[in-house]
Amino acid sequence: MPSIEAEKKEHSYVTAITLAVLLLVVLLTCVPYLVSIALAEGPPQNTADASPIFGVTIPPGYKQWELIAPAEEAAPLDELRAVVGNQTAIDAYQAGKLPFPDGTILVKRAWKRKQSPEFASATIPGAATTVQVMVKDSKKYAATGGWGFGRFIDGKPVDEAQHRTCWGCHEARARSRDYVFTRLAP
Numbered sequence: 001m002p003s004i005e006a007e008k009k010e011h012s013y014v015t016a017i018t019l020a021v022l023l024l025v026v027l028l029t030c031v032p033y034l035v036s037i038a039l040a041e042g043p044p045q046n047t048a049d050a051s052p053i054f055g056v057t058i059p060p061g062y063k064q065w066e067l068i069a070p071a072e073e074a075a076p077l078d079e080l081r082a083v084v085g086n087q088t089a090i091d092a093y094q095a096g097k098l099p100f101p102d103g104t105i106l107v108k109r110a111w112k113r114k115q116s117p118e119f120a121s122a123t124i125p126g127a128a129t130t131v132q133v134m135v136k137d138s139k140k141y142a143a144t145g146g147w148g149f150g151r152f153i154d155g156k157p158v159d160e161a162q163h164r165t166c167w168g169c170h171e172a173r174a175r176s177r178d179y180v181f182t183r184l185a186p
């Protein structure tokens with residue numbers, strides 16, 4: 001007949017094994033879930049779609065963003081433009097806040113100018129030409145005023161040489177406004 005001591009020992013042994021099995025089950029259930037979260041929040045879906053030098057991508061949903069201002073570009077480009085921004089950008093504009101906070105994203109959309117088929121004096125957007133993006137991250141892009149740049153045609157980034165020109169022009173001409181030309185349209 002086993003002593004009380006031995007029985008107690010066996011009992012705690014069973015409890016320990018049960019707990020270990022439970023822990024294993026919990027871990028095995030959670031790990032794939034955690035891995036999927038890590039992957040979803042990881043690097044951009046396709047690094048081929050990121051701009052050279054800066055690694056900027058076209059932000060999802062930008063076509064629904066609020067308008068900051070339209071613009072027009074003379075010949076030879078003959079383009080209509082619209083600069084739009086994410087909520088961080090719009091809030092900063094409305095508060096008149098400079099420099100723009102980290103997380104600001106500005107997108108410049110552009111189209112060929114086209115005459116309205118219904119009304120001769122009206123100009124409307126024709127084919128989309130480029131999408132240009134500026135992302136504020138003061139640490140990551142410290143060497144370029146805190147801005148990362150991306151220029152895209154048909155969703156694909158243009159070459160590195162073109163990306164080398166962005167900072168120079170924005171730095172030279174828009175320094176006093178945190179390197180951003182566009183003002184909020186009245």
Ligand code: HEC
Nearest residue numbers: 071106108132133134149150151162165166169180181182
């Ligand atoms: C030669 C000067 C010049 C160069 C080079 C240049 N930009 Fe700009 N950029 C402008 C001007 C002027 C505006 C404002 C007028 C307009 O919207 O066309 C502007 C506006 C922008 C805007 C809207 C925010 C703002 O500053 O008003 C973005 C985004 C932008 N540029 C991205 C880029 C990217 C990306 C590159 C490089 C591929 C680039 N730019 C190169 C002159 C330049």
